[in-house]
Amino acid sequence: MTHAIDVRNLHKAFGDLEVLQGIDFTVETGEVVCVLGPSGSGKSTLLRCLNRLEEPNGGQILIDGEDITDPDANVDQLRTNIGMVFQQFNLFPHLTVLKNLTVAQTGVLRRPKVEAISIAREMLERVGLSDKTHDYPAHLSGGQQQRVAIARALSMKPKMMLFDEPTSALDPELVGEVLDVMRTLASEGMTMMVVTHEIGFAQEVADRVVFMDEGVVIEEGRPEQVLEQPSHERTKKFLRMVSEH
Amino acid sequence: MVRPLTGFRPMKKLKPRQRVLVYQLVMYGLAAVVVLVVASQADWPKIQKNFFNTEIAADMFPEVVTSAVKNTALYTALSFVLGMALALALALMRLSSLKPFRAFAIGYIELFRGLPALITLLFVGFGLPIAFSGFRIPGGVLGRGSVGLALVAGAYMAETIRAGIEAVPKGQTEAARSLGMSQTRTMFTIILPQAFRIIIPPLTNELVLLIKDTSLFFILGSTPGTKELTKFARDFMNAERNATPLTVVAILYLLITLPLTFLVRRLERSAAKAR
Numbered sequence: 001m002t003h004a005i006d007v008r009n010l011h012k013a014f015g016d017l018e019v020l021q022g023i024d025f026t027v028e029t030g031e032v033v034c035v036l037g038p039s040g041s042g043k044s045t046l047l048r049c050l051n052r053l054e055e056p057n058g059g060q061i062l063i064d065g066e067d068i069t070d071p072d073a074n075v076d077q078l079r080t081n082i083g084m085v086f087q088q089f090n091l092f093p094h095l096t097v098l099k100n101l102t103v104a105q106t107g108v109l110r111r112p113k114v115e116a117i118s119i120a121r122e123m124l125e126r127v128g129l130s131d132k133t134h135d136y137p138a139h140l141s142g143g144q145q146q147r148v149a150i151a152r153a154l155s156m157k158p159k160m161m162l163f164d165e166p167t168s169a170l171d172p173e174l175v176g177e178v179l180d181v182m183r184t185l186a187s188e189g190m191t192m193m194v195v196t197h198e199i200g201f202a203q204e205v206a207d208r209v210v211f212m213d214e215g216v217v218i219e220e221g222r223p224e225q226v227l228e229q230p231s232h233e234r235t236k237k238f239l240r241m242v243s244e245h
Numbered sequence: 246m247v248r249p250l251t252g253f254r255p256m257k258k259l260k261p262r263q264r265v266l267v268y269q270l271v272m273y274g275l276a277a278v279v280v281l282v283v284a285s286q287a288d289w290p291k292i293q294k295n296f297f298n299t300e301i302a303a304d305m306f307p308e309v310v311t312s313a314v315k316n317t318a319l320y321t322a323l324s325f326v327l328g329m330a331l332a333l334a335l336a337l338m339r340l341s342s343l344k345p346f347r348a349f350a351i352g353y354i355e356l357f358r359g360l361p362a363l364i365t366l367l368f369v370g371f372g373l374p375i376a377f378s379g380f381r382i383p384g385g386v387l388g389r390g391s392v393g394l395a396l397v398a399g400a401y402m403a404e405t406i407r408a409g410i411e412a413v414p415k416g417q418t419e420a421a422r423s424l425g426m427s428q429t430r431t432m433f434t435i436i437l438p439q440a441f442r443i444i445i446p447p448l449t450n451e452l453v454l455l456i457k458d459t460s461l462f463f464i465l466g467s468t469p470g471t472k473e474l475t476k477f478a479r480d481f482m483n484a485e486r487n488a489t490p491l492t493v494v495a496i497l498y499l500l501i502t503l504p505l506t507f508l509v510r511r512l513e514r515s516a517a518k519a520r
Contacts, residue, residue, distance in 0.1 A: 076426070090420035
């Protein structure tokens with residue numbers, strides 16, 4: 001059976017700094033995987049390698065069985081199948097919410113404008129922001145911006161979604177609304193890989209938790225296993241530090 | 246304890262607010278003295294006759310507007326449009342991953358920023374027909390002058406556009422690419438619209454500079470129909486042996502440039518607020 005994501009012996013270095021030192025793991029279709037770890041552990045880099053925002057230095061990444069590290073792979077085509085949500089939202093500030101959701105649909109996927117708009121409206125409704133269709137991003141709160149960013153990624157009808165610390169830039173009172181949207185998405189069967197510091201979310205939503213440190217996977221497994229009975233000292237230490245907040 | 250000399254009160258006895266007051270009084274006094282001296286020395290009747298002669302000023306109209314202002318505006322507009330197109334190409338080359346493109350753009354920008362605009366105009370107007378015998382840029386003074394100024398303005402504006410592109414956060418490119426947009430599509434639909442919004446104030450400044458630089462077009466020769474403001478004024482001045490035309494076109498230049506510079510200031514303030 002082909003995995004949704006299959007990472008084999010992935011290496012990535014920035015100059016002399018080896019950020020990923022041989023990562024192996026898989027994500028199945030419909031699975032929600034949360035990646036935890038201290039800052040600098042390489043989790044964001046790992047995520048960014050999956051749609052080649054970062055070029056891996058070695059190893060293989062197969063998405064639905066297709067090797068995307070192949071130099072001949074069509075990266076733009078590949079990326080339309082992988083939605084990505086960023087820590088800083090990265091909405092296009094010169095475009096309205098609706099335009100943010102349609103610009104790649106019409107430009108890249110060549111969907112007719114009417115279809116693109118109707119998909120955009122559907123996705124805005126899913127994240128509960130139908131009333132913001134014609135607003136500019138600057139007029140939205142951080143939580144609303146991130147929900148629009150999720151809707152923007154969903155508008156491409158991707159096969160999977162990558163979340164790069166989606167709530168880390170938000171004021172505490174706005175984290176909940178974004179996690180709610182992600183929770184719903186997970187329950188609808190979306191394949192998700194989430195880099196996060198939200199232990200509670202991982203515990204509740206993740207099918208599997210991966211703990212990374214210093215560029216390697218330390219341990220992985222069911223959330224109750226990794227989060228409640230971690231077998232490695234580094235995982236224990238990290239969880240102690242996080243829970244002290 | 247040493248006593249101060251008789252009658253001398255040290256400054257520190259003054260309170261800070263009083264000291265500011267004294268300072269302001271001294272400065273205003275100095276300014277008044279300078280104005281009075283200059284005004285008393287100037288030959289007012291002569292100035293009035295030579296710079297503010299209403300009859301001569303009236304003689305300049307309507308041609309100074311219908312022909313000279315129109316030509317200045319036309320030359321500026323065409324130079325700006327050509328310069329902008331060139332600048333955009335240069336800026337993209339400057340940021341290209343291909344080294345020859347980068348090298349060409351850097352060489353071009355340094356060359357044309359380093360030369361006086363007058364020299365470039367002379368090369369375009371008189372050098373090109375010699376180097377490529379028979380080759381003439383079409384459009385007469387308008388064509389040759391605008392191409393010449395565009396070559397110069399393109400170099401300056403290229404650096405402005407590059408700065409604008411680099412000022413757009415990296416996350417914008419990443420978001421666009423993650424949606425499957427190609428590098429080119431990302432540049433034209435996501436990055437450039439934001440970059441231009443950032444650089445509207447400096448580009449408007451560039452426009453003001455161009456308006457003034459069209460006064461160099463005289464070097465390319467002129468016919469009655471192709472004179473811009475400065476040439477028009479100089480010919481009128483020579484014919485009338487009177488400097489009033491200079492005053493008139495100076496006022497006309499300011500009528501064009503001042504609104505633009507006010508606009509820039511407003512744009513800069515609103516941009517600062519929006520950030």
